[in-house]
Amino acid sequence: MNRHLQTPCTIEVEHSDESLHAHVALDGDPDIRPGDQVLVHGDPIHVAFGQRRTFRRFATVRRASPLERLWTKVTARFELSELYDVSFTPRRSL
Known part of the structure; x- marks a missing residue:
């Protein structure tokens, strides 16, 4: 599996009120x-x-490995819990 992909891209930047x-x-x-x-x-x-501009560039996408993908999902869950003060409580068996 190729872990890198190069592709053209469009960048839109705005800096206004x-x-x-x-x-x-x-x-x-x-x-x-x-x-x-x-x-x-x-x-x-x-x-x-006060400007809004569009640019054309090239970008490289680096694909995460299965372990990196899992780690990202796990850490994102905990980061969201800190950001929104959400607690994750395991369900008890009935």
């Missing part, structure tokens, strides 16, 4: 799963206040 965000859309809409990493290549992007 309403929003400060950067979104990356990978061409071909590859399946990104827990633990996968996306690295966008190219020079740093600078967007002045």
Whole structure:
């Protein structure tokens, strides 16, 4: 299995009163799963206040191994519990 995929991508960056965000859309809409990493290549992007700009770049997707995928799912569950003060209590058998 090839653990690396290179693909073109579109980056949308907004820096305004309403929003400060950067979104990356990978061409071909590859399946990104827990633990996968996306690295966008190219020079740093600078967007002045009040602007919204779109860029084209290349990105490399590194697929997580089965162990990395499991670890990501486990740690994400606990991070959410800390963020939202949620407790996970095992069910008792009846």
